Amino acid sequence: MDAQNLDWIKVAHVDDLPEGRVKTVTARTTSICLSHFDGQWAAMDNHCPHQRGPLGEGSIEKGTDGKCWIRCPWHGWDFDPLTGAPPGGHEDTGQKVFPLKIENGEIFVGIEAEPEHERTVTDVMAETMVNWGVKRVFGMVGHSNLGLADAIRLQVNKGKLGYVGIRHEGAAAFAASAYGKLTGKPAGCLTIAGPGATNLLTGLWDAKVDRAPVLALTGQVQTQVFGPGAFQDIDLKSAFDAVSRFSQPVLSTSNHAELMSLALKTAIVERDVSNLIFPDDVQTIPSEKDAGSPEGRIGGSKVTPSTEDLNKAIEMINGAKRPAIVLGYGAKDVRDKVIALAEKIGAPVMTTFKGKGLIPDTHPLAAGVLGRSGTPIASWFMNEADLIISLGSSFANHTGIAPYKPIIQVDFERMQLGKFHPVSLPVWGEIGTFCEAVMPQVTKDSDAADQVSELVERWQIWREEKERRLTEERGQGIHSAAIFKVLSELCPEDAIIPVDVGNNTYSFGRYFEPRGQRILMSGYLGSIGFGLPAAIGAWCATQDFEQYHGRKVISISGDGGFGQYAMEFTTAVKYGMNITHILLNNSELGKISKEQRSGEWPVWETNLTNPSFAAFARLCGGQGHRVTDSADLKSAIGEAIAHNGPSLVEIITDADLV
CATH class of the missing domain: 3.40.50.970 (Thiamin diphosphate (ThDP)-binding fold, Pyr/PP domains)
Known part of the structure; x- marks a missing residue:
């Protein structure tokens, strides 16, 4: 090894390691066993050739002839600290040793210049994630996701991804779920095989049932040990099938860019969980394939209600004396259009608990939260209403929308319409489009109640009640x-x-x-x-x-x-x-x-x-x-x-x- 062509990397100070001890240090990405014995210093490859035991966690042992050996802590294999040679009897010829020098008490190890990175299938997939707009990954780096983690690291170093290393994988899934609920964009969750992957499930279920896009990236054992019961080998495809809309293993023969593109398209369009399973040995397979992108893969999201449904809705709204709007979480992105409709017809706006805050309580038409976690204001207006316009609500039993009232329900998912009981007018369409379509033709009836004044009165009653409770x-x-x-x-x-x-x-x-x-x-x-x-x-x-x-x-x-x-x-x-x-x-x-x-x-x-x-x-x-x-x-x-x-x-x- 030509010392002139080496990179000299500082790994420790002489005070860090007492005489007669070994220690694991890292030079760039190379793990090294640093040893101090008989006034000498030496650096050796840290991985024992037997089963890659960590020599830096071993010990310095002296033979009967006074010679020093580094002993592997796992199975007792010995190596000469200066040459890396074994005492004899091993199949392997020994360990690689590295040049070492000490300057001003600082210990430097010489390693070969870092080779140019060889692009891998996980690089292709990480680049595809970036192209689809993924900006964040939450997770834990571990032994069965190291290749994938390195591909993510490279994108982080380029400033194209953000990464947060969490303490428990369940937190990664909850963080990604909240991120998806807030932004409508998927974040990634990175885990190892086995327990790391299964720790995601609760947070992924949270995302699934609340319709938040999430991308789960789970490591897996090597393909050659699938099935027989290897360490941390569980059937991840089956484990994730129920919680994910898309779940596929990443194999050597996969179209890797397309696989990631389909996972992300599913997460975004279906507002659901996608899972990709990465066997350890597949993660570092070289690849020169191009990354995927979303161009030409996703259409518009507007679904316009039928003319017949719009005409019926306009007729019902114009005929109501006490219309009220239930603003649900599903209308979060078009709340301004919903509030504009409420202002046009003078309707109080109560929210579901998940929709709390979509209309400020300071707004003249705000009626607070409806249901178990709500206010008596919302309950009062629900009871008095002669028409409920439900926009983005799933009719959860916690909300308590009165099923016996005339109800217009608008949702862009047809299965949500009248899901738990019949409604007077189920309207298939995007909520913002519905509001825009009816706005020019709806009016407040001249005989309609002055619900704005009633709201002022009801808020005053409730706030006085809250003040009384403070004395309790x-x-x-x-x-x-x-x-x-x-x-x-x-x-x-x-x-x-x-x-x-x-x-x-x-x-x-x-x-x-x-x-x-x-x-x-x-x-x-x-x-x-x-x-x-x-x-x-x-x-x-x-x-x-x-x-x-x-x-x-x-x-x-x-x-x-x-x-x-x-x-x-x-x-x-x-x-x-x-x-x-x-x-x-x-x-x-x-x-x-x-x-x-x-x-x-x-x-x-x-x-x-x-x-x-x-x-x-x-x-x-x-x-x-x-x-x-x-x-x-x-x-x-x-x-x-x-x-x-x-x-x-x-x-x-x-x-x-x-």
Whole structure:
């Protein structure tokens, strides 16, 4: 090895390794066993030729002749530190050794200049991801996805992808789900085979049932050991079939660009989960194929309702004295058109819980959330309405749209129309197109009720009731109404608010008054633990899309939900994420306790033993506040929101005051 043509890479300082010890160091991407013995230093390939055992985790052993050997920790194979030769008796001839020099106490190892990267099938597929607009991957690098991970790394280094290394794969799936819900664009989830892949399933189900596009990228064992029961070999195709609209293995004979293109097209068009399974040995197969792209692969998304349906809808709207609109999550991208329709006909707009915030509560026609997590305002207008116009709602039982009312339901998916019960007029079409089509011909009836004045009255009644509830505190924790009153005042109007599940979420739906904030939740799955990982996904969207730049992310959970993925707070610290987490701590699974009592069950095994979460946040490197008195809420929450980085406000709450 010509020393003149080597790259000299600093790997350690002489103080890092005592006499008689070995250590693993890395020179660029080469793993090296560094040894210090008899006043000498040596560098050897770190992988034992037997089963690639890590020699840097082994030991220096002296034979009876006083000669030093490096002993592999796995099976005891020995090698001369200076030559790499074995003492004899092994099939292999020995280990590669590297030139070493010491300058000013710094240890340098000479390695050959890095060869030009040879393009692989996973490079083709990563480039295809970029071409289709994928901007972010959440995941964990491991032994069965290293080739794929390197292809992603190259795109990250080029500034074409962003990557977040999480602590648990379930958090990666929840982050990607929230990212898809917010942006409508798929993010990737990277895992190894076996347990890494199966850890994704809960978050992927969350994405599936809430119609968020996600791309799951799962490593797999080598193709030659499929089936017999190799380490971490499970049938991933079967495991992902139910949760994914598209799930395929990546084989050596696959059309790799086309496979990735189909996965992404499915995720985007179907608003669903796509899964690609990457056997370890396929990931590094050389390829000179071109990457795929979306050009000519996706058409427009407008579906115009039939003239007959539009005419019937106009007739019903113009004949109503008390029309009301239910604005659901499915109309999130056309909410301005829905609000314009409401203004034209003077209809109150109530939202589903998933749709909370799509119309600000400050709007004259806002009626708040309808259903279990809602306000008495929305319930009152539902009961009084003589026509319900349902736009983007799935008619979940939590929402409680009265099935006996005359209902116009608009949806671009025909299977959603009248899914749970018949409606008066099911309209197949895109919601924005429907609003545009009926707007010129609908009017407010001259005899229609003045529902705007009624809304003012109903809001006044509700706000007075919320103020009375603030007096209910009994020294056992802060009332949820007090928390969300302060948050309503302090939360930036353009904030993104991921919420968890449980009593904290019901209280949020009831008491928080949105003024333009975007709210994310685990809707149909209702999965505990969603809040903090979703905040990570939302923060990444603020980095990846101009329309979200600068928006604060404020997540909310109970202590039960936060405990599911608490270590992801260190992920937020690692990447400097500007996230504030509001944690309502009542030391129990309060919603379940409530259900046990209401069902005449004994309250059993819902109590929780917690650390100081505020102290935990500080130990992780973030900001942490603990609040036990409602008088301190404003200062603690205000300081946390103003902090540019991860912050947590732990609020001790009364489980019965929700």
